[in-house]
Amino acid sequence: MAFWSKCIFGGMKVRIEELEALGFVxxxxxxxxxxxxxxxxxxxxxxxxxxxxxxxxxxxxxVNIIAVSVIAGVRAIVLCDGRDYENETIEKAKNERxxxxxxxxxxxxxxxxxxxLGVK
Amino acid sequence: MESANEIIKKIQPYFADLSVEQFMTSPVxxxxxxxxxxxxxELMRSWRISGLPVVDDEELLKxxxxxxxxxxxxxxxxxxxxxxxxMSENVxxxxxxxxxxxxxxKFELHGFGRFPVxxxxxxxxxxxxxxxxxxxxxxxxSILYVHDTRREDFVGIESxxxxxxxxxxxxxxxxxxIDYKEISLAGTGAxxxxxxxxxxxxxxxxxxxxxIATYEAETNVIIHSNSTGRIKTYVEPDFVExxxxxxxxxxxxxxxxxxxxxxxxxxxxxxxGFGAGMGLSNIKKCADKMIILSSKGNGVLVEMHFWRHxxxx
Numbered sequence: 001m002a003f004w005s006k007c008i009f010g011g012m013k014v015r016i017e018e019l020e021a022l023g024f025v026x027x028x029x030x031x032x033x034x035x036x037x038x039x040x041x042x043x044x045x046x047x048x049x050x051x052x053x054x055x056x057x058x059x060x061x062x063v064n065i066i067a068v069s070v071i072a073g074v075r076a077i078v079l080c081d082g083r084d085y086e087n088e089t090i091e092k093a094k095n096e097r098x099x100x101x102x103x104x105x106x107x108x109x110x111x112x113x114x115x116x117l118g119v120k
Numbered sequence: 121m122e123s124a125n126e127i128i129k130k131i132q133p134y135f136a137d138l139s140v141e142q143f144m145t146s147p148v149x150x151x152x153x154x155x156x157x158x159x160x161x162e163l164m165r166s167w168r169i170s171g172l173p174v175v176d177d178e179e180l181l182k183x184x185x186x187x188x189x190x191x192x193x194x195x196x197x198x199x200x201x202x203x204x205x206x207m208s209e210n211v212x213x214x215x216x217x218x219x220x221x222x223x224x225x226k227f228e229l230h231g232f233g234r235f236p237v238x239x240x241x242x243x244x245x246x247x248x249x250x251x252x253x254x255x256x257x258x259x260x261x262s263i264l265y266v267h268d269t270r271r272e273d274f275v276g277i278e279s280x281x282x283x284x285x286x287x288x289x290x291x292x293x294x295x296x297x298i299d300y301k302e303i304s305l306a307g308t309g310a311x312x313x314x315x316x317x318x319x320x321x322x323x324x325x326x327x328x329x330x331x332i333a334t335y336e337a338e339t340n341v342i343i344h345s346n347s348t349g350r351i352k353t354y355v356e357p358d359f360v361e362x363x364x365x366x367x368x369x370x371x372x373x374x375x376x377x378x379x380x381x382x383x384x385x386x387x388x389x390x391x392x393g394f395g396a397g398m399g400l401s402n403i404k405k406c407a408d409k410m411i412i413l414s415s416k417g418n419g420v421l422v423e424m425h426f427w428r429h430x431x432x433x
Contacts, residue, residue, distance in 0.1 A: 043339075044398035047332050048405060052324070060393045067307030071314055071331040073324075087303070 012118030016076055016099045019055065022113045023103070024078055027085055030099025032075040037119045039111045043068050048073055055119065057110045061085045066092040075099065078114070080107045125295065136259065140223060141216035143256030144237045144246030150175045153182050153204040157193045160185050160203050173236035174207045179243045181236055183207035213238050216245055223253060294353035298341050298366070303389055306342050309351045310335035313362070326432040330360055330424075333406040336399040337364035337422045341387050343394060345369065345419065358428040367423040372412040378404070 014034040020026050035053040040046050041060050050056060052073030058065065061083050069077065076099035079085060085093075085100055093100045103110060122207045151160045151172045162173055164187065171186040183205040191201050212230050214223060215236045226235060227250060237246035294316050296309035314331035318324065334351060341349035345368025354361040376382050378400050385395025403410055409425035 041393050041397035042398065043393045044336065044396045047335060048398060048402040052328065058393075062303045062392055063308055064392065064394075067305075067311050067335070071307060071328070071335050073328060095230045106305055 012120075013034045014055075014117050014119055017100070018117060019076060019078070019101055019114070022117070024101035024110070025103060027099070027100035027102055028090055030076050030093075031097040034075055034119055035113050037111065038074075039107050046074070047072050055114060057114070058106050059083055059107065061089060063088040063092055065089065066096055066098060069093075069098050070096050076101065076104060078110050080105060080110050131410060135220050136290050138220045138256060139216070140214050140218045140220075140237050140248060141246070143220075143252055144214075144216065144248045145252055146246035148173065148236070148239075148244060148247040150179070150244055151185065152176065152205055153207070154202050156200050157185075157190060157203055157206055158199045158381060161190050161199070164190070169199070171234050173211070173244045173247065174203050175244050181211060181213060181238055181242055181244050182212045183209045184231065184236060211236060214248060215239075216353070220253070223248060227253065292352050293355040294351070298338055298349035298351065298352040298364075299344075299404075303339075303342055303392060303394065306339040306394070307335045308398045309338045313351065313353060316353075317355075317360065322360070323428070326426065326428050329406040330426050333410075333424050333426075334364065335360050335401040337362075337424070339394060340364075340399055340420070340422075341366040342370075343389050347419070349419075360426045362424045363421065364424075365419060367419045370416045370418050370422055371412070372416060374412060374414065 012035075015032045016032070016034060017035070033053060034055045036051045037055050037057065038046060038050040039057040040049075040056050043060070043064065046056060046058075047068055050072045054072065054074045055076040055078060056065075056069065056074045057078045057080060059080050061079050063086060064079060066089060068074065077093075079100070079102040082102075082104040084102065090100065105113075149163060149167050149169065149172060151163055152175055153176055154173050164170065171184055173181055174183040174185055176182050182204065185203055188207065189206045193201065198205065212226060212232065212235060214226065214235045216237050216239055223235070234247055234249045235247055236244050239245045294313055296312055298309055298310060300308075310331050313334050314327055317327045317330060317350040336347075338351060341364065345366035347366050347368035349364060349366035349368075352363045371377050379397070380401045381397040383390075383395045383397035389395045400412070403422070403424060407424040408424075408427050411423040412420065413423075
């Protein structure tokens with residue numbers, strides 16, 4: 001794929017599988033492409049500021065993060081600091097085709113890695 | 121656009137119990153019917169008022185004298201005549217027990233600027249001006265916030281101009297009962313609404329604005345109202361109205377509540393990432409118009425209007 005065709009608004013289009021390649025543990029499969037990233041644990045902030053096609057980096061794991069994702073257009077979530085998703089969250093994510101990842105790294109480190117892919 | 125009367129009708133439940141004696145000006149300056157017009161004129165000048173109730177020896181209401189009557193007296197050179205000669209005798213008055221809606225109706229019907237208020241024995245006990253009425257409404261609705269951005273990008277487009285007749289349709293297209301208290305379920309209604317609107321082929325950017333605002337309003341019901349609520353949505357081709365109301369404890373201080381970062385959410389909710397104090401300001405950002413109505417103990421009604429902007433296709 002030509003470089004230009006992958007560029008959108010300054011960010012790169014990234015396939016969800018590419019996140020797995022960064023070493024994050026995949027919990028559920030998702031659908032769609034990642035163009036933007038957003039790091040925050042306050043739901044309203046994410047809601048108000050995350051753009052469609054976002055990978056969301058957070059320490060929140062309860063089921064409401066799926067509702068926020070559906071509404072804000074978040075396509076993938078990376079849960080940091082070695083935390084685990086609640087079962088309900090995983091079930092909901094499957095239904096909504098939102099990709100869930102987890103990692104022992106903290107939000108800063110995860111953001112840096114994803115930023116390195118060209119996601120802005 | 122909505123007339124004042126329509127707005128008042130809509131918010132009527134919030135002050136239905138308010139009666140005249142609670143907001144009238146009292147005691148009231150009166151003039152006796154046998155005093156001179158000159159004297160009445162002086163009273164009006166020194167108190168800066170434009171009309172006086174006229175009473176007899178026993179403080180019974182006999183008429184009302186206005187600046188207009190005084191001008192007539194000036195023209196006919198009868199300033200030294202008794203007030204009773206120039207006053208209007210057919211006075212429309214209010215009873216101190218009248219409810220505020222009756223007062224609004226009387227102002228509309230008669231077009232007068234002021235009404236004397238009488239008690240059971242027909243004694244003049246007060247006066248109600250349009251300003252008294254307005255202040256009474258504002259006080260009672262100290263908790264009322266209106267935000268309106270219908271200015272820039274879309275005021276020129278046809279669909280905006282045709283809205284006033286469109287939104288008369290009271291057909292609810294989407295309804296959702298917020299009957300759960302589980303914070304983790306917050307946004308269930310908003311997510312449903314998002315799907316519904318997408319199925320109606322509204323553009324995704326437009327739908328996202330509506331969904332975010334609805335999520336915030338829905339979450340507020342769950343965190344703050346300690347009661348149940350309802351989401352109602354009215355749909356037009358280029359316009360969506362969402363009303364979220366609850367039967368809870370209401371907002372105590374709307375100005376504070378509107379402030380970014382201010383929150384009264386309990387700690388357990390904050391641990392989940394809620395209660396950042398961004399809810400209402402998020403709504404403000406997303407909705408083109410929002411009206412919040414609340415008073416202590418009467419729940420909260422958040423009405424949000426969304427017009428399709430140019431470029432939101």
